[in-house]
Amino acid sequence: xxxxxxxxxxxxxxxxxxxxxxxxxxxxxxxxxxxxxxxxxxxxxxxxxxxxxxxxxxxxxxxxxxxxxxxxxxxxxxxxxxxxxxxxxxxxxxxxxxxxxxxxxxxxxxxxxxxxxxxxxxxxxxxxxxxxxxxxxxxxxxxxxxxxxxxxxxxxxxxxxxxxxxxxxxxxxxxxxxxxxxxxxxxxxxxxxxxxxxxxxxxxxxxxxxxxxxxxxxxxxxxxxxxxxxxxxxxxxxxxxxxxxxxxxxxxxxxxxxxxxxxxxxxxxxxxxxxxxxxxxxxxxxxxxxxxxxxxxxxxxxxxxxxxxxxxxxxxxxxxxxxxxxxxxxxxxxxxxxxxxxxxxxxxxxxxxxxxxxxxxxxxxxxxxxxxxxxxxxxxxxxxxxxxxxxxxxxxxxxxxxxxxxxxxxxxxxxxxxxxxxxxxxxxxxxxxxxxxxxxxxxxxxxxxxxxxxxxxxxxxxxxxxxxxxxxxxxxxxxxxxxxxxxxx
Ligand SMILES: [Zn+2]
Numbered sequence: 302x303x304x305x306x307x308x309x310x311x312x313x314x315x316x317x318x319x320x321x322x323x324x325x326x327x328x329x330x331x332x333x334x335x336x337x338x339x340x341x342x343x344x345x346x347x348x349x350x351x352x353x354x355x356x357x358x359x360x361x362x363x364x365x366x367x368x369x370x371x372x373x374x375x376x377x378x379x380x381x382x383x384x385x386x387x388x389x390x391x392x393x394x395x396x397x398x399x400x401x402x403x404x405x406x407x408x409x410x411x412x413x414x415x416x417x418x419x420x421x422x423x424x425x426x427x428x429x430x431x432x433x434x435x436x437x438x439x440x441x442x443x444x445x446x447x448x449x450x451x452x453x454x455x456x457x458x459x460x461x462x463x464x465x466x467x468x469x470x471x472x473x474x475x476x477x478x479x480x481x482x483x484x485x486x487x488x489x490x491x492x493x494x495x496x497x498x499x500x501x502x503x504x505x506x507x508x509x510x511x512x513x514x515x516x517x518x519x520x521x522x523x524x525x526x527x528x529x530x531x532x533x534x535x536x537x538x539x540x541x542x543x544x545x546x547x548x549x550x551x552x553x554x555x556x557x558x559x560x561x562x563x564x565x566x567x568x569x570x571x572x573x574x575x576x577x578x579x580x581x582x583x584x585x586x587x588x589x590x591x592x593x594x595x596x597x598x599x600x601x602x603x604x605x606x607x608x609x610x611x612x613x614x615x616x617x618x619x620x621x622x623x624x625x626x627x628x629x630x631x632x633x634x635x636x637x638x639x640x641x642x643x644x645x646x647x648x649x650x651x652x653x654x655x656x657x658x659x660x661x662x663x664x665x666x667x668x669x670x671x672x673x674x675x676x677x678x679x680x681x682x683x684x685x686x687x688x689x690x691x692x693x694x695x696x697x698x699x700x701x702x703x704x705x706x707x708x709x710x711x712x713x714x715x716x717x718x719x720x721x722x723x724x725x726x727x728x729x730x731x732x733x734x735x736x737x738x739x740x741x742x743x744x745x746x747x748x749x750x751x752x753x754x755x756x757x758x759x760x761x762x763x764x765x766x767x768x769x770x771x772x773x774x775x776x777x778x779x780x781x782x783x784x785x786x787x788x789x790x
Contacts (some may be wrong), residue, residue, distance in 0.1 A: 302711065303612055319478070320558060324707070325653055327594075334608065336521055362623070382407060383407065383408060384406055384407040385405070385433055385434055385435055386405050387403070387434070387435045387447050387451045388402070388435070388439075389402055389448040390403070390439075391448040391523045392599040392715060394576070395437070406454055410450075411557035412429065413426050414429075414448075414616070415481070416454065418471075418481050419484060420481045420482070420484065421446045421484050422483045423485045423488065424442040424486070428446060429582070435447045437733050439781060446486050446487075449503075452526055452533070452569070455569060456533040456565060456569055457571060458539070459568060460537050461675070462669075463668050464673065468540075469537060469540060469769070470541075471540045472498050472536075472543050480501060482536060483501055483502040483505060484502070484505075485502060486505035486523040486787075487521075490507060492506070492508040493522070493738045494523070494534040495532060495755040495757075496536045496755045497760065498760065498761075503529075505522045505529070505722060507521045508520065526566070526600060527598075527609035527610035530570075530610070530715060531562040531566045532754075534561050534565025534566065534757045535756075537561075537565065538675070542676075542678075543680075544681045546756070546761045547556055548747050549763070551679065551684065551741040551745055551747070552625040552626075553740075553745075554681075555627040555687070555717075556627050556628075556631040556634060556685075557631075557634065557683060559628055559630075559752050560632075561675065563609060564635055564668075566611075566613070566666040568667075570610065571664035571665075572659070572661075572664070572665070575694075577660050577664075581660055586659070588639070588642060588645070588660070594611050597609045598612045601761060609753075612637070613631070613635045614630050614635055616632050617636075618632050618716070619716050619739075620633055620717040620738065620739035624748075625741070625742075625747060626748045626750065627748065627752050629751060633716050634685055634715070634716075637716045637718065638712075640708075641710045642663060645663045645666070646659055646660050646710075648705075651665050662788075671692070674691035674694075675688055675786070685718045686713075686718060686737035687737060689710075689718060689719055690734050693729070696709065697732070702733075709729075710725070710729045710735060713735075718738060718739070719736065719738055720737070722735075
């Protein structure tokens with residue numbers, strides 16, 4: 302192959318370049334009658350095939366993009382990284398509005414977009430362009446599809462990284478079932494967005510806010526990073542703990558679901574370097590300074606009538622102050638986890654360390670800590686204290702400094718979730734399990750009126766069927782025919 306290449310004369314790259322003469326071809330075989338390019342008389346430069354200007358520009362761009370600094374002949378081939386560039390909507394804290402951002406998704410993405418775990422449905426498939434990228438015009442269904450796919454992909458990747466090498470399954474996955482989750486970014490007209498286990502789907506609707514002008518554009522719930530991440534969080538947790546979503550559990554179990562969904566939105570924000578940089582600047586790296594959070598959170602979730610993501614950490618609620626409403630309970634857990642993150646960030650800030658790196662890696666760790674603790678918690682009727690004790694166990698296994706255990710114990714003690722057997726200023730004793738302080742009342746029933754569309758789905762309360770009504774209808778029919786028979790008789 303190499304010999305063959307050397308048999309061809311050099312070709313001028315443009316009209317100003319001189320053509321160097323190649324070494325004449327001397328075949329080793331007796332077949333000497335086949336003319337070679339070297340045998341031909343020299344051609345005028347202008348007649349030689351030359352690359353167009355556009356072709357040379359593209360070659361130059363490709364070298365700069367894919368092989369910058371790479372020597373021509375490497376003893377080890379350069380790595381080949383598959384991936385797709387995408388566009389998405391993203392909250393811009395500086396502008397105070399949602400704008401368009403580019404992102405890179407490693408891995409193989411098929412038209413749709415679709416990959417091994419996620420498939421867009423309900424719109425014409427979006428096809429990658431010639432460079433393999435997914436680019437569409439903003440405010441189109443194709444753009445919303447790329448955006449929604451990107452966010453769900455990023456959430457799955459975040460938890461997959463946290464639980465590696467354990468897989469993050471959807472609830473219906475198992476041996477022989479690798480069905481992806483189906484995303485409907487344009488599910489229809491409604492003020493709603495939810496995860497549906499029954500449909501194996503995440504559905505995002507559009508609506509016109511009450512009081513808006515007649516020609517006002519609809520609000521697409523899929524365009525909110527917080528909403529998409531929150532609903533995906535429900536789907537991820539349903540894969541890890543299928544019983545937790547059912548209303549037959551105590552209120553705290555439902556609250557763990559709602560809180561996990563909100564924390565998913567918070568952690569997704571903290572995996573985006575530019576968002577982390579904005580948070581560091583706004584808060585001066587003091588994440589306890591929640592007054593600044595209002596500038597950082599998007600308003601789109603509020604259009605649905607409920608706060609999402611970071612908005613839910615701005616509270617001083619304790620378990621003693623809330624009842625059985627799942628969203629209220631969830632705010633207690635979400636705020637405690639956020640405060641633990643803020644404590645860990647303060648601990649990890651060092652003079653010789655970039656503060657954004659400290660926030661980024663602390664958030665990555667707390668995300669991993671939470672999801673591992675949840676995975677290790679009971680499969681049914683799990684309560685806050687179950688997860689807290691698992692968190693204490695995980696940080697100990699990870700050989701984190703004792704301060705990590707102290708932060709977990711203290712923040713949940715201040716929220717009336719646990720009782721600390723020692724003063725909060727003393728170190729937490731390794732291996733010590735904490736007792737619950739405020740618990741759900743025996744036989745307490747969840748109320749979910751403050752929750753998102755997912756937890757209000759009848760399918761999780763066993764009421765998602767019209768079968769009883771149909772049975773009653775059929776009974777009525779037979780009753781009617783029996784009566785009719787009597788009359789006839
Ligand atoms: Zn929710």
